Amino acid sequence: MIRTKVIDAIKSTNFGEKILLKGWVRTRRGNKNVSFVALNDGSTIHNIQIVIDNEKFGEEFLKPITTGAAIAVEGMLVESQGKGQTVEVQADTIEIYGTADPETYPLQKKGHTLEFLREIAHLRPRTNTFGAIFRIGHNMEMAIHTFFHEKGFFCFHTPLITGSDCEGAGQMFQVTTLNLNDLPKDKSGAVDYSTDFFGMPAALTVSGQLEGELGAMALGGIYTFGPTFRAENSNTPRHLAEFWMIEPEVAFIEIAENMSLAQEFIQFCVRWALEKCTDDLNFLAQMYDNELIERLHFVVDNDFVRLTYTEGIDILKKAIENGRKFDYTVDWGVDLQSEHERYLVEEHFKKPVILTDYPKEIKSFYMKQNDDGKTVRAMDVLFPKIGEIIGGSQREEDFEKLSRRAKEMHVPEKDIWWYMDTRRFGSAPHSGFGLGFERLLLFVTGMTNIRDVIPFPRTPKNAAF
Numbered sequence: 001m002i003r004t005k006v007i008d009a010i011k012s013t014n015f016g017e018k019i020l021l022k023g024w025v026r027t028r029r030g031n032k033n034v035s036f037v038a039l040n041d042g043s044t045i046h047n048i049q050i051v052i053d054n055e056k057f058g059e060e061f062l063k064p065i066t067t068g069a070a071i072a073v074e075g076m077l078v079e080s081q082g083k084g085q086t087v088e089v090q091a092d093t094i095e096i097y098g099t100a101d102p103e104t105y106p107l108q109k110k111g112h113t114l115e116f117l118r119e120i121a122h123l124r125p126r127t128n129t130f131g132a133i134f135r136i137g138h139n140m141e142m143a144i145h146t147f148f149h150e151k152g153f154f155c156f157h158t159p160l161i162t163g164s165d166c167e168g169a170g171q172m173f174q175v176t177t178l179n180l181n182d183l184p185k186d187k188s189g190a191v192d193y194s195t196d197f198f199g200m201p202a203a204l205t206v207s208g209q210l211e212g213e214l215g216a217m218a219l220g221g222i223y224t225f226g227p228t229f230r231a232e233n234s235n236t237p238r239h240l241a242e243f244w245m246i247e248p249e250v251a252f253i254e255i256a257e258n259m260s261l262a263q264e265f266i267q268f269c270v271r272w273a274l275e276k277c278t279d280d281l282n283f284l285a286q287m288y289d290n291e292l293i294e295r296l297h298f299v300v301d302n303d304f305v306r307l308t309y310t311e312g313i314d315i316l317k318k319a320i321e322n323g324r325k326f327d328y329t330v331d332w333g334v335d336l337q338s339e340h341e342r343y344l345v346e347e348h349f350k351k352p353v354i355l356t357d358y359p360k361e362i363k364s365f366y367m368k369q370n371d372d373g374k375t376v377r378a379m380d381v382l383f384p385k386i387g388e389i390i391g392g393s394q395r396e397e398d399f400e401k402l403s404r405r406a407k408e409m410h411v412p413e414k415d416i417w418w419y420m421d422t423r424r425f426g427s428a429p430h431s432g433f434g435l436g437f438e439r440l441l442l443f444v445t446g447m448t449n450i451r452d453v454i455p456f457p458r459t460p461k462n463a464a465f
């Protein structure tokens with residue numbers, strides 16, 4: 001018999017039909033005569049109730065069917081008389097695949113804290129919360145590919161191992177096969193990379209953008225979707241050392257169109273979640289955040305406010321004059337902290353915000369320089385609860401200006417000669433941005449710590465599992 005998934009079984013009205021279910025026992029309760037097993041197979045947040053005639057199977061046989069055990073059940077689908085479910089299955093045969101000793105299985109029925117569950121990240125996908133989060137994560141991935149595919153963008157894989165530091169922030173994880181205890185040195189005493197695997201220093205990428213631009217300057221519109229790595233020592237609820245980024249890059253569009261694309265993209269994803277992840281979202285809303293659904297609708301229904309960094313600073317300074325306190329100082333030229341971003345979004349505008357035209361000193365070398373000589377055509381999309389969810393810009397397409405800026409920012413041209421070639425041959429205005437996948441998931445699930453929206457988080461001093 002072919003296995004029926006719980007998600008299909010609970011919707012079925014084929015009462016009297018024999019079906020085969022396989023899954024993990026969430027709970028077992030009952031009395032002397034009958035047992036009720038709540039079975040979950042991960043296909044949905046909902047369990048299906050299995051009704052077991054104790055006498056038919058015998059106490060000894062049923063004993064190991066405890067929370068966490070994996071079983072297969074063949075039985076008849078019937079309408080349920082019980083509360084909270086429409087169908088149940090009357091067990092004819094039961095096979096026990098694997099038991100879970102109640103003395104040692106950590107996921108007993110009682111609620112666990114998210115902190116505790118992080119310590120057992122290998123088992124937490126079996127909880128309702130993490131089942132919901134990871135199903136939503138999958139749906140967001142499908143939404144992302146669908147959005148760009150329908151717009152005629154091509155998914156373009158950029159390398160994970162690279163010789164160039166895209167963001168120039170020096171936060172790269174080095175990749176080497178050299179023996180760290182016995183490094184080959186050249187005459188000046190520097191490490192001789194000619195004998196290293198790639199014959200040069202290499203690292204894990206912080207962004208696929210530079211290679212993405214090469215794709216856009218040929219295919220018109222591309223997007224990358226892959227892991228990125230940052231060795232930044234920020235132990236915050238919003239930073240991971242390994243996260244996934246989606247980076248569209250588009251030829252022939254300027255900053256305004258780039259902003260519209262970013263808004264349309266996020267709204268598409270959030271709408272997708274509202275339409276396709278209803279049960280999981282309702283569960284998370286009920287358990288953790290009763291304003292979640294409202295906040296998601298709010299983002300879908302409202303245009304994002306657009307203003308410049310300079311205007312943003314003025315608003316923050318006025319707020320400070322009026323007595324608003326922040327941990328970090330605000331002055332033209334400083335990088336905004338998450339508290340500032342959230343003030344603009346949650347308190348001042350009460351809408352998602354796109355800030356543009358940042359001081360060039362706090363942004364990367366590749367951004368298009370404005371005529372004022374002070375700012376670049378950057379854009380950050382700021383979201384309630386999250387702060388920055390997207391970072392992007394129009395790119396500098398002028399060879400001379402780009403080359404000068406790279407020098408000023410100590411990006412060696414020998415490392416990016418291939419990137420410079422796009423400006424040498426058939427250069428054109430183009431723009432793009434990067435969305436942090438886990439930041440999107442934070443927003444959509446209402447979780448407050450980024451460690452809880454990726455199955456196995458990597459953060460400073462932590463690479464377990």
Ligand code: 4AD
Pocket residue numbers: 166167206207208209230232238239240241243245247248388389390391392393432433434435436437438439
């Ligand atoms: O603002 P960032 O650094 O921009 C770039 O990497 C550009 N190359 C993107 C582009 O224009 N193609 O990062 C983009 C986004 C951020 O807005 C944030 O959502 C996410 O990536 N992000 C992180 N997410 C989790 N952990 C971290 N340490 C992150 N750093 C950035």
Ligand code: MG
Pocket residue numbers: 380388390391
């Ligand atoms: Mg950024």
